[in-house]
Amino acid sequence: MILYTMMPEHLIFQTDSSEYTKQKVIYYDGIPFLVEETETKEWQIVRNLSTNPADFLQQKYAPGERFPSSFET
Amino acid sequence: MEKERYIAFESESDPNREKNEQVAENIQQLGQTNVPQMTQDTNIHCLTIVGQIEGHIQLPPQNKATKYEHVIPQIVAIEQNPNIEGLLVVLNTVGGDVEAGLAIAEMLASLSKPTVSIVLGGGHSIGVPIAVSCHYSFITETATMTIHPIRLTGLVIGVPQTFEYLDKMQERVVRFVTKHSKITEEKFKELMFSKGNLTRDIGTNVVGPDAVQYGLIDEVGGVAQAMKKLREMIDAKKSEGTMLQ
Incomplete structure (x- = not known):
């Protein structure tokens, strides 16, 4: 199917609202992270939103790392 | 528990x-x-503008997006923190919301600390004003910037808008870019409206050295040059401060 329209795709095919609740921004050690909840009720880092380049050098802040949701600050 | x-x-x-x-x-x-593994306090912070620049409509999570509600408080924090002396803005964006992009660009332009931007990969569309908003800008040799007229659904606050409205919006982008870079309005508009470069659209895809030649970006270079320039600017600002006293 080809849609010849200038409407953006996200206006025509709206995403299910449950998709939006999967990810959220939380603070961990004072650093903002975009996280996803895992099956084990932990947070898994999707993106490190810090502007401090030193925060990217630590393994525990790398994408894919997990931490318990109680560590959220 | x-x-x-x-x-x-x-x-x-x-x-x-x-x-x-x-x-x-x-x-x-x-x-x-x-x-x-190392923890070190750094005087230069790095702001990354990646993926799409998200506007008033939240994009589904599979999109990589830069959200202005994240970026603007970070810029405020950088301005306020006395330990931060400079900001490096790294761009690899396809563009996105005009108003959100201009908001970020204006915030960066009004920052009192030295700022250097570097375009890696792409700084397309509304990424152009963000790239030029910094005090000094770099582009890597292979990076490109697509300059094209603003394209909208025509819906503004849920209502289709007039051509004049969109023309005014485009004028804001053109004015911002010409004010913050060495490119002339004539040249920028020529690139914006040239035909035959993009499929079914008008505009130009400007590659690194060409962007410098047109005066859009200050220099071709990578992270080493960008950091060197930023350090020079920080030192210059410091010595300026001591001279005043």
């Missing part, structure tokens, strides 16, 4: 085995084993 359980689990397991598991997990998830 959850925390207690977690700690108990950690104390039970053999640290070595856990480390190996950790490494295996990293290889599985990231294709890499380790990054250097």
